[in-house]
Amino acid sequence: MAQMRYREALGAALREELARDERVILMGEDIGVFGGAFKVTDGLLAEFGEQRVRDTPISENTIVGVGVGAAMTGLRPVVELMTINFSLLAFDQIVNHAAHIHYMFGGQATVPLVVRMPQGAGHQLGPTHSHCLEALFLHVPGLLVAVPATAADAKGLLKTAIREENPVIFIEHEALYGVRGEVPDGDDQLVPFGRARIAREGSDVTIVGVSRMAVTCERAADTLASEHDVHAEVIDPRTLRPLDLDSILSSVRRTNRCVVVEEGWPHGGVGANLAALVSEQAFDDLDAPVERVTGADVPMPYSKPLEDIAYPHEPQIVRAALAVLGGDRGSVPAGGD
Amino acid sequence: MAALPPPDVAREWLTTMTLIRRFEERAGEMYARAKVGGFLHLSIGEEATIVGSARALRDSDYLISTYRSHGHALVRGTPPENVMAELFGRVDGCSGGRGGSMHMFDLARRFMGGYGIVGGNLPIAAGIALASDYQGSEDVTLCTFGDGASNQGTFGETLNIAALWRLPVVFMVTNNQFGMGTALRRHSAVTDLQRKGESLGVPGMRCDGMDVLETHAVLAEAIERVRADRRPLLVEAVTYRFRGHSMADPEQYRSKEEVARWRERDPISSFGGLLVAEGVLDEAELERIDADVIARVDAAVAFADASPFPAPESLYDDVYVLDGKMQGWYSAATAEARSELELDAAEAEALPGSAAAANDEIPQRLSSALAAGQDGSELDGGVS
Numbered sequence: 001m002a003q004m005r006y007r008e009a010l011g012a013a014l015r016e017e018l019a020r021d022e023r024v025i026l027m028g029e030d031i032g033v034f035g036g037a038f039k040v041t042d043g044l045l046a047e048f049g050e051q052r053v054r055d056t057p058i059s060e061n062t063i064v065g066v067g068v069g070a071a072m073t074g075l076r077p078v079v080e081l082m083t084i085n086f087s088l089l090a091f092d093q094i095v096n097h098a099a100h101i102h103y104m105f106g107g108q109a110t111v112p113l114v115v116r117m118p119q120g121a122g123h124q125l126g127p128t129h130s131h132c133l134e135a136l137f138l139h140v141p142g143l144l145v146a147v148p149a150t151a152a153d154a155k156g157l158l159k160t161a162i163r164e165e166n167p168v169i170f171i172e173h174e175a176l177y178g179v180r181g182e183v184p185d186g187d188d189q190l191v192p193f194g195r196a197r198i199a200r201e202g203s204d205v206t207i208v209g210v211s212r213m214a215v216t217c218e219r220a221a222d223t224l225a226s227e228h229d230v231h232a233e234v235i236d237p238r239t240l241r242p243l244d245l246d247s248i249l250s251s252v253r254r255t256n257r258c259v260v261v262e263e264g265w266p267h268g269g270v271g272a273n274l275a276a277l278v279s280e281q282a283f284d285d286l287d288a289p290v291e292r293v294t295g296a297d298v299p300m301p302y303s304k305p306l307e308d309i310a311y312p313h314e315p316q317i318v319r320a321a322l323a324v325l326g327g328d329r330g331s332v333p334a335g336g337d
Numbered sequence: 338m339a340a341l342p343p344p345d346v347a348r349e350w351l352t353t354m355t356l357i358r359r360f361e362e363r364a365g366e367m368y369a370r371a372k373v374g375g376f377l378h379l380s381i382g383e384e385a386t387i388v389g390s391a392r393a394l395r396d397s398d399y400l401i402s403t404y405r406s407h408g409h410a411l412v413r414g415t416p417p418e419n420v421m422a423e424l425f426g427r428v429d430g431c432s433g434g435r436g437g438s439m440h441m442f443d444l445a446r447r448f449m450g451g452y453g454i455v456g457g458n459l460p461i462a463a464g465i466a467l468a469s470d471y472q473g474s475e476d477v478t479l480c481t482f483g484d485g486a487s488n489q490g491t492f493g494e495t496l497n498i499a500a501l502w503r504l505p506v507v508f509m510v511t512n513n514q515f516g517m518g519t520a521l522r523r524h525s526a527v528t529d530l531q532r533k534g535e536s537l538g539v540p541g542m543r544c545d546g547m548d549v550l551e552t553h554a555v556l557a558e559a560i561e562r563v564r565a566d567r568r569p570l571l572v573e574a575v576t577y578r579f580r581g582h583s584m585a586d587p588e589q590y591r592s593k594e595e596v597a598r599w600r601e602r603d604p605i606s607s608f609g610g611l612l613v614a615e616g617v618l619d620e621a622e623l624e625r626i627d628a629d630v631i632a633r634v635d636a637a638v639a640f641a642d643a644s645p646f647p648a649p650e651s652l653y654d655d656v657y658v659l660d661g662k663m664q665g666w667y668s669a670a671t672a673e674a675r676s677e678l679e680l681d682a683a684e685a686e687a688l689p690g691s692a693a694a695a696n697d698e699i700p701q702r703l704s705s706a707l708a709a710g711q712d713g714s715e716l717d718g719g720v721s
Contacts, residue, residue, distance in 0.1 A: 025471065051471065057501065062460040062494035069464020072449065073399070074472060096454050097461065105442035105450060106433025107655035141656050165658035
């Protein structure tokens with residue numbers, strides 16, 4: 001085990017896969033000479049050269065499309081988009097092309113493409129650089145969606161993504177880049193898709209946390225244990241497509257209570273989807289309706305006090321957990337109480 | 338005038354242009370008979386741009402096209418049977434009945450697809466060229482698109498990146514004078530389309546897209562220059578679409594006289610006439626080529642009609658490359674529970690799109706199309 005920051009773990013995954021497979025190339029804005037907007041790719045240009053680590057023009061839709069074409073004809077491109085908001089400029093290539101080509105051409109072509117991008121609030125970047133949009137990608141058949149919350153998962157999932165035959169939307173979190181964690185040694189420590197991480201075991205309530213919210217949920221679980229004698233099981237799905245629903249359901253069948261926590265917007269969100277699935281599949285096991293904790297239903301404001309209350313924190317998760325255990329009812333959007 | 342190729346080559350070009358023409362005429366008829374659904378965009382009038390350009394490629398070069406791509410599949414050698422079956426939505430279609438008219442594909446023949454989004458194929462072409470270059474091959478990618486696509490963001494973005502990275506791609510703008518129903522002068526500030534890449538580092542060339550000899554000569558020069566110099570080029574092929582944008586196009590945006598003027602320059606009859614005048618063919622051989630092609634298209638229709646529809650249980654096939662992994666985002670247990678909500682065979686058979694219903698529907702759709710005085714009754718008002 002090595003201690004590593006989340007960004008270093010991502011960089012290590014890229015380095016190892018570049019070294020392992022000549023078909024792997026990186027493309028993105030300022031990933032080379034500049035070293036990456038969040039320094040994930042720092043040093044890779046010097047190590048692998050400009051044929052394999054390519055600074056691109058600011059043309060998101062086209063660089064994703066170049067990745068699609070290269071993936072169809074034998075390469076395994078990893079495209080970095082500087083933030084998830086910029087991926088909206090590339091939605092045509094991601095949805096109409098990357099996601100659909102395998103199906104629409106009857107299985108003849110494959111698109112082994114990874115599109116990496118960070119999301120998340122907390123750095124006062126306002127309404128065009130701060131959102132959590134994993135729900136948009138979750139919606140699309142043909143895509144796989146990874147949302148790592150730890151350094152170990154960042155590395156292990158990214159390595160799996162690069163070796164995957166399907167297009168992967170790999171969503172990192174800006175607030176996690178500097179967070180350290182234990183990362184297993186060795187080039188072949190892959191984390192499989194579709195297998196949730198039980199971040200903390202517990203028997204009273206199941207809390208599902210997506211992306212950075214998995215970390216926030218663990219802190220909330222500490223508080224629930226120390227101040228309320230409530231033992232929460234915290235589950236980090238790690239990938240949203242495929243989703244390890246079985247692990248979530250088996251936990252809910254033991255705890256009979258479920259809270260889902262996401263940083264994104266409430267309507268049509270990941271939490272809405274999870275709540276529906278749990279209600280459909282485990283209704284008889286539930287002692288209370290599934291509770292959702294979400295980001296506020298607003299564009300992300302710049303001003304710090306407003307930004308702070310526009311995405312979920314531990315107290316809201318604690319309150320939601322206590323609510324499903326018999327306290328007050330009602331969903332808990334951030335800033336809404 | 339560009340020099341004539343050897344007689345067997347000239348004969349093949351004429352035969353392939355005629356095949357595309359006769360194939361699409363029959364496709365239009367099959368559309369009116371409701372054998373073909375959705376949208377149907379015909380390239381009748383544009384055959385020289387297809388054959389002249391594709392015949393300048395090596396077999397290992399890549400061709401990538403748009404939603405008007407039946408001819409591009411045919412010119413690369415995809416059997417007409419499989420192209421027609423795709424139009425019919427059958428299991429033997431070249432995209433397995435998943436794509437339809439706008440999404441033909443033949444990986445083995447390096448036809449990298451028709452794409453339904455205007456301009457969507459340009460970045461993909463650059464990516465294919467990047468892979469060719471990275472892998473050290475000499476392969477060139479020919480990317481065709483219409484005049485309308487030259488206004489998309491991907492046009493500027495892709496030409497820039499292709500020039501910047503010296504990618505071996507020839508961008509061919511098939512200027513048929515209209516972006517759907519909007520005339521070139523009404524949709525593009527610069528109507529000299531070959532110049533539209535200059536500020537992006539992509540020099541332009543032009544050819545008469547009604548003349549297969551000139552189209553071939555110019556594209557051959559462009560393709561070999563790109564292969565040798567590793568710098569992209571833009572070629573404008575000036576042509577004209579004789580039929581509507583799609584099957585439900587009342588063509589209010591142009592005059593019958595204008596269409597008639599362009600029809601006088603029909604690329605097939607003019608090339609056929611030239612070959613007779615030059616003594617390459619005689620009239621009898623010309624007629625035989627046409628008759629052979631018509632017979633081939635008849636066979637394609639019969640094949641397509643006999644091909645089954647994809648089985649309902651194939652609905653989820655090829656959403657993902659699975660390799661035994663779980664499908665989609667449902668777990669295995671969940672998928673089982675969900676399957677109770679799916680239609681059973683009898684319910685599926687009763688739907689309007691079922692195989693049985695499709696056969697019942699034909700007379701009604703044909704009569705309404707004929708009553709409307711059009712080739713088809715496309716989607717009740719949808720014209721894209």
